[in-house]
Amino acid sequence: MESDAAIVMRLEQELLKPATRADVARVSELLADEFREVGVSGLAFGKTEVLGWLPSEAGKSFSVSSMQAVALAEGAILVTYQAEKVHGGQATRSLRSSVWLKSQSGWQMRYHQGTAAA
Known part of the structure; x- marks a missing residue:
């Protein structure tokens, strides 16, 4: 049986896959309605904004x-980790953290933050 920690880390990685990010229904399932994100830019977003872009x-x-x-x-x-994003041939690194909460429908991300890394 997969541990809760293993499930959440798998879901975190799923959210980074292009196919998942393009699937509004799946992303909506994985993000809590009260979801908040503070991006690498320092700007804060809610679930509605994230699902929009x-x-x-x-x-x-x-x-x-x-x-x-x-x-x-x-x-x-x-969940904490280091991420490297490649876009347009340019790589950027960030330190990331997410808080996942278990609901009756399963694990959902409630908060996420990315901080630029050198």
């Missing part, structure tokens, strides 16, 4: 390293 992204690929998951409480997991 994420599916139109094209040509971006992500690789992940040093992913870890830590239980914060029953039904709450913090």
